[in-house]
Amino acid sequence: MNLPTLLFRNRLGLYLVLCLGISLASCGDPSDISDELLDGKVIFDPSIMAPENYLTSLSNPNPTPEEASRPVFILCHGYSASTFEWSEFIAWSGNTEAYYTSSVLLGGHGRTYEEFKSNSWQDWQWAIFDEYEALLDAGYTNINLVGSSTGGALILEAISSGYFKGKTAPKHIFMVDPIVLPSDKILPLIGVLGPLIGYTEAENTNGEKSYWYTYIPQKTLQELQKVIKKVRLDLQKGINLPSQTSLNVYKSTHDSSADPASAVLIYKGVSPSNQVSIKMIDSELHVFTRLNYRIESVSAQDRTNQEQTFQDIVEIALHH
Template sequence: MSTTYLNFKFILICSLLFTCCSSNPEIDNATMLDGDQIFDASLYNPAQYLVSKAIDNPSAIQKNMPVIIAVHGYSAATFEWDEFRTYSNANADILISQVLLGGHGRTYEEFKKSTWRDWQEPIMTEYNALIAKGYTNINFAGSSTACPLVLDLIQKGAITDNGMKNIFLIDPIVIPADKLLTLIGFVGPMLGYFESTNTATEENYYYHFRPQETLNELMDLIDKVRKNLQNGYRLPLGTQMKVYKSIKDDTADAVSAVLIYKGLKKQDGSAIEVEMIDSNLHVFTRLDGRDTVTQKDRDMQKQVFDDMLQLLQQ
């Protein structure tokens, strides 16, 4: 059997597995985030989502309150942290900034042309704005791709000593669970985009079509973060980290948590904390909009939210 035939067969299998249709996706503007009618709510009213926009002149009490910068993953939107905000509002006295990644929450074309550095920029914008306003208890919570974005910021020293108290990583992706994603640079240009399976609710908050250009950006980001973790580095002084990782999900391999645990230490050289979660959901803390949610899923979500809030109050 010739090598040419094997390569053709492999490409065909990849195409079927990724269920891509054509180079130009057919977007329903009225029902999909990809279109030009549905946008992330934070774009309309930033003050409802960002502490830096909501409070012009924070009081001394507010400056010392825990502020958590909550950031969603690739192809998602601020919706991913709505449930945490709702739960926190009812159970804790903290401030929350739900940051929309650059290039996200807008049209397919805007998403397509964005880079991972564009995605990262709003995180630093909000962090710097909070620092400038005198907040002293800044924290971070990221899901999926938000995790390597903040890990990169730590590695390159963008987050300074005593600048962030706690960092919570939910299902961080450093190694993809779908190994075909590693071939995106080869297969992607031939296919153009890939299609995801969303529920009717998710269509409003997650891209249905994922441009191969953005998947290449995702791979560039996680490759960079993986190499940095293999070399090893440390958290800023005064910063704690806890990783919560589903034992099995279809996006982020559980090895991702192992790499973070081995490659990243506290400033004094001690280990960060990792908790493996008995779940097969990716971003198990987001349950709204899913087709099937069990009581076990809800109990696990509450357990992790309670744990995060307790650590924030220490």
């Protein structure tokens, strides 16, 4: 389970707070966070302790000219998640020498509840920029961005704000279930409802509890709403891709977190259209490329969707 799905599963409680004006037990912050949770003070994203195992800029800071020309995938996870979200792609890639992966931990994520709560969406995004610029400084020339869920929204915002102007632009951008429009329309009300509840609790599986936050501060939900609202407005105005950059979007058709209409908004709002590809995937999962520790049953079709998408991403990066 990941966000924003968990917010929507608590919408009945939110409506009761709004309508009845009562205080829930979840007002403020959680009083006792177990050390078995990512939210606690014991479990951290492993990339914090050993970043050289996750970031190509650290594992190979002095590439040869041939190495510098290989594709590097900067993998950007979603809101409330961690580097684990793209671990299956890294495992699938094995020990390949055809390309590199850089698994970025978004700012404020993978740490304690308090640290997560205190970071803005701009802080989340800067982690992507840090690795991008480190790769450029090291001489890498074939950089590709891969974003899931909110990771996709953060990449779109970077394009619209002109971050890549004056820099070597990414060769390809890949997005899996980017969230531009939430499936449940309660999220835009978080500015009103959030202060009444303080935080909400995710229905994570036992496996997910080490890699996704269980307690979600309402402040961070407000930050999520801010960035996806900004991206929607930017898409309405029009977002122009760098001239040599392709955008490839893979969108689940029955996504309970990111409305499938997000893909339509991206297609209509990003230009030039001949650099944009949208593939609708027959799936009921949000971030359908992540299958481990799901509460949902994982079908043979889910595994096929994952495999085909991984193959497509690598094929495009290596041969286009």
